[in-house]
Amino acid sequence: MNKIVKSNWPALAFLIVLLLAALLLAVGTGAVKISAPEIIGILAKGDDSVNASIIIDIRLPRVLLAAVAGAGLAAVGGVMQAIFKNPLVDSYTLGMSSGAAIGAVISIITGLNVSILGIETTGVFAFLGAVLTLFFVYGLAYTRSRISINSLLLAGVAVSYFLASVISFLMMLNHEKIDHIVFWTMGSFSMATWNEFGISSIIILPSLAVLFFYTRELNMLVMGEDAARHLGVNTAALKNILLITSALIVGGVVSTGGTIAFLGLVAPHIIRLVIGSDNKRVIPYSALLGSILLVLSDTVGRILIQPAEIPVGVMTSIMGGPFFIFLLRRQKGK
Amino acid sequence: MDDQIRVEKLSFSYDVKKVLEQINMEINKGSFFCIIGPNGSGKSTLLKVISAALKPQKGVVYVEGIDISHIKNRSVAKLISFVPQNTSLEFDFKVSDIVLMGRYPYINKFIGEKQEDLELAEKAMQYTNTLFLKDRSFMELSGGERQRVILAQALTQNTEILILDEPVSHLDLQHQMEILNLIKKMCVDKKLTAITVLHDLNLASAYSDYIVMMRNGEIKKRGTPFETLTASGIKEIFDTDVYVSVSPVGNKPYVYALARPDVEKKGIRVHIICGGGSGSEIIGRLYSEGFDLSSGVLAIGDLDWKVSKENNVQIAEEIPFAGISDEAYAKNKELAEGADVIVLTGLYFGKSNKRNLELLLEKSLEQKPLFILDNESFAERDYTGGSALQLYDSIKGRDNSMLIESKRLSEEILKVVGAHE
Numbered sequence: 122m123n124k125i126v127k128s129n130w131p132a133l134a135f136l137i138v139l140l141l142a143a144l145l146l147a148v149g150t151g152a153v154k155i156s157a158p159e160i161i162g163i164l165a166k167g168d169d170s171v172n173a174s175i176i177i178d179i180r181l182p183r184v185l186l187a188a189v190a191g192a193g194l195a196a197v198g199g200v201m202q203a204i205f206k207n208p209l210v211d212s213y214t215l216g217m218s219s220g221a222a223i224g225a226v227i228s229i230i231t232g233l234n235v236s237i238l239g240i241e242t243t244g245v246f247a248f249l250g251a252v253l254t255l256f257f258v259y260g261l262a263y264t265r266s267r268i269s270i271n272s273l274l275l276a277g278v279a280v281s282y283f284l285a286s287v288i289s290f291l292m293m294l295n296h297e298k299i300d301h302i303v304f305w306t307m308g309s310f311s312m313a314t315w316n317e318f319g320i321s322s323i324i325i326l327p328s329l330a331v332l333f334f335y336t337r338e339l340n341m342l343v344m345g346e347d348a349a350r351h352l353g354v355n356t357a358a359l360k361n362i363l364l365i366t367s368a369l370i371v372g373g374v375v376s377t378g379g380t381i382a383f384l385g386l387v388a389p390h391i392i393r394l395v396i397g398s399d400n401k402r403v404i405p406y407s408a409l410l411g412s413i414l415l416v417l418s419d420t421v422g423r424i425l426i427q428p429a430e431i432p433v434g435v436m437t438s439i440m441g442g443p444f445f446i447f448l449l450r451r452q453k454g455k
Numbered sequence: 456m457d458d459q460i461r462v463e464k465l466s467f468s469y470d471v472k473k474v475l476e477q478i479n480m481e482i483n484k485g486s487f488f489c490i491i492g493p494n495g496s497g498k499s500t501l502l503k504v505i506s507a508a509l510k511p512q513k514g515v516v517y518v519e520g521i522d523i524s525h526i527k528n529r530s531v532a533k534l535i536s537f538v539p540q541n542t543s544l545e546f547d548f549k550v551s552d553i554v555l556m557g558r559y560p561y562i563n564k565f566i567g568e569k570q571e572d573l574e575l576a577e578k579a580m581q582y583t584n585t586l587f588l589k590d591r592s593f594m595e596l597s598g599g600e601r602q603r604v605i606l607a608q609a610l611t612q613n614t615e616i617l618i619l620d621e622p623v624s625h626l627d628l629q630h631q632m633e634i635l636n637l638i639k640k641m642c643v644d645k646k647l648t649a650i651t652v653l654h655d656l657n658l659a660s661a662y663s664d665y666i667v668m669m670r671n672g673e674i675k676k677r678g679t680p681f682e683t684l685t686a687s688g689i690k691e692i693f694d695t696d697v698y699v700s701v702s703p704v705g706n707k708p709y710v711y712a713l714a715r716p717d718v719e720k721k722g723i724r725v726h727i728i729c730g731g732g733s734g735s736e737i738i739g740r741l742y743s744e745g746f747d748l749s750s751g752v753l754a755i756g757d758l759d760w761k762v763s764k765e766n767n768v769q770i771a772e773e774i775p776f777a778g779i780s781d782e783a784y785a786k787n788k789e790l791a792e793g794a795d796v797i798v799l800t801g802l803y804f805g806k807s808n809k810r811n812l813e814l815l816l817e818k819s820l821e822q823k824p825l826f827i828l829d830n831e832s833f834a835e836r837d838y839t840g841g842s843a844l845q846l847y848d849s850i851k852g853r854d855n856s857m858l859i860e861s862k863r864l865s866e867e868i869l870k871v872v873g874a875h876e
Contacts, residue, residue, distance in 0.1 A: 206545045337564065341556050343546050348539060350508060352612065353532030353560035398546035 132396055136409040140188070143413045147184040147420040148176055152427065183313035186321060187419045187433065188412040190310075190378050191388075193325040193370040195411020196332050198385020199392075199404045200363055203339040205274055208393070211385030212371045215277040215364070216258050217251045218382075219284035221375030224250020225305040226288050230295045243305070244320075244376030251372040254280060255364060308379035308434025310419055317377045324373035331366045332404055335359060339400040381434045383441030384411055384418075390445070459484040459648055460505065460616065465514030467497075467504055474500045475672045478514070482665075484615070485646040487639055489659045492669035493693055498652045499620055501669070505650065506618050507531045518616065532560040536609035538619040542601055544594055550604050551589045554580055557611030579610035583637060599630030606637060610645075617641065619651035623658070631655075635662050656710045660684050661702070668692045684708040686765045698739045699765040701758060708765075713743045721745045723872055726794035727768075728811050732758040733802040737828075737864065742766045744865055749794060751787035752779050752811055779810040787811070792819055795872050798864065799850070801829030803836045804843040812846040816853070824871045825856040826864060 149155045155172050163173045198211035212218050224246035261276035292302050338359050341349040350356045389407040396402055422431035458481035465478040474497045482488050490498045503509040505516055507523045516523050518534050558572040580586040583603045609617055623631040639662055641647045653659040659666060660680040668676040668683055670692050676683050686699045702709035725741055727734050727750045734750060735758055742748055751771025753760040763770045771787035773779055791797055837843045850856060859867050
């Protein structure tokens with residue numbers, strides 16, 4: 122066992138280096154190009170220059186927010202895949218992302234857009250939407266005093282479709298707010314501030330720690346719920362903890378960046394292809410890779426068609442979709 | 456008390472559908488305990504309740520005196536391990552990782568697996584002959600190998616009770632035997648109690664110490680294989696006619712499915728003079744073709760006697776080695792007189808059963824058609840010093856006796872009876 126852990130150090134080190142490089146690249150890239158040494162200098166010493174202001178006030182909060190959100194979404198994706206024993210599942214499947222989006226949309230069209238303690242109510246609505254949808258889907262699937270994973274999945278997909286059409290309907294009725302709504306449903310970090318980064322970090326980072334804590338049990342769930350219970354896992358409590366923690370993370374991401382597709386699916390998949398399925402490693406490594414991918418996607422979206430910006434949710438879908446199909450085909454070929 | 460598991464007045468229902476009703480049973484330590492019954496009879500539910508996966512509405516399951524519905528999952532996992540019908544994973548895990556999961560109830564989350572845990576897992580893999588698969592992916596294994604790995608996991612769990620839900624149902628014969636041999640070995644070597652559902656009655660017969668037969672959520676019959684796997688017992692549980700004989704290997708009941716699509720009773724009575732197994736095959740065949748049968752005089756415990764018992768054959772019986780008493784002789788005569796035809800099989804004759812030949816020369820039976828099988832070998836089967844042979848020759852010479860091959864027996868019986876009518 123020790124040998125296995127050791128042999129994975131290179132992968133871990135590689136991911137950490139890659140993340141740091143991605144962060145530096147993202148902070149340095151934009152309308153004004155700033156070199157890596159200059160960035161490090163500014164961060165180390167502090168500076169009053171314009172470049173320092175660009176980095177500290179504009180780029181850094183955005184890049185860090187993307188990093189935290191990416192880690193959260195990828196870890197949630199990996200956890201969902203293990204719970205549902207289905208490698209093609211993520212936070213969308215339970216309707217959580219749609220729920221968050223509809224929360225945001227409702228707050229936009231009702232004009233309930235005020236700021237409490239520095240948090241936009243749209244964000245709060247998004248978070249409530251994610252959690253309420255989770256409980257609703259959970260309630261639908263709750264029969265005979267047990268939760269069956271199949272009915273949970275079916276309920277999630279059904280509710281997801283339903284909410285998506287409700288969003289379309291609301292957009293139809295509210296032409297004048299369509300831009301704002303689209304911004305939410307597509308996902309973007311262009312409004313990121315230190316405040317938003319702080320709030321999402323407070324929600325997401327402790328939640329990630331909770332997910333990491335249960336990776337051993339997550340491995341056992343892969344054997345099947347009954348088998349895991351017979352091995353001594355309290356599966357009902359475990360699922361509750363993991364799903365509610367996941368909803369917290371998704372709510373945290375959606376409330377600051379809107380809905381971002383595909384990341385939760387692709388990141389754990391790539392990790393599994395490289396290091397195998399042991400969730401003790403898959404979940405933290407996926408979080409790291411999710412950070413890297415989202416930071417890069419956001420950066421590419423920022424510079425590709427300057428001065429306009431491609432929303433990060435669109436970027437992840439454009440890059441993630443084909444890549445995912447490639448992975449699937451490769452796996453089939455094996 | 457010797458009972459490791461005690462189930463008291465257990466009832467379970469899903470919503471309003473009653474699945475288990477008033478189940479009472481005791482299971483001894485180290486026994487191979489088997490539950491059989493048709494689909495939907497509640498077997499799997501019973502296993503789930505015993506393993507604390509389901510909570511019964513009424514009744515209690517005591518394991519080593521502890522009411523298991525009142526202890527934590529982790530503590531249950533130290534008492535009972537569970538082997539499902541099959542295990543398939545969606546994700547790639549190494550065999551050694553799967554086996555090591557058996558240590559979960561003992562592991563401190565903050566420390567992880569210790570050297571001791573790794574050693575236990577390795578020992579379990581050695582025991583189940585899966586050590587060479589250690590670094591292979593579980594998904595790539597065959598069904599039999601997977602089941603062995605799951606047994607290794609159960610061993611690593613270090614419980615005294617192993618519950619198995621149809622552990623061999625999807626395996627071929629070789630792997631069925633391999634897995635059941637392994638489970639039996641664990642019962643004997645490690646004093647493990649195995650509680651299992653099996654669908655194959657003959658495997659259940661061969662391996663079980665004790666069998667419980669369930670139907671509609673109730674235990675209808677219980678006991679050793681000989682006490683439970685009778686034609687009437689199986690008829691009651693599965694609503695199916697079978698023929699039960701004794702397996703020549705291991706001396707356990709052996710159940711034959713009767714391939715007879717809706718055979719009507721022919722209304723023809725055949726009396727069979729047999730013994731020592733010479734009549735077993737014929738009894739089975741004629742019974743499955745719809746003949747009514749009687750046999751005699753048979754010593755109690757004789758193989759033909761057992762087969763007759765299993766198949767509802769009327770028997771003239773006698774205490775073993777005592778010779779044929781007047782009483783038994785009279786009963787045999789009465790049965791023969793009531794029959795449409797008589798069959799004499801290739802049995803051995805000695806002092807004690809010579810009177811079975813004398814019967815065939817009785818005046819009242821002169822007109823009965825008599826079929827004689829295995830004519831050639833009679834001299835070899837005569838242990839009376841020639842007197843039986845004398846009787847035999849006069850029987851052969853009497854009216855209405857026919858020497859025929861065993862395989863043409865039923866055909867000839869139908870011919871003769873048809874001619875009489």
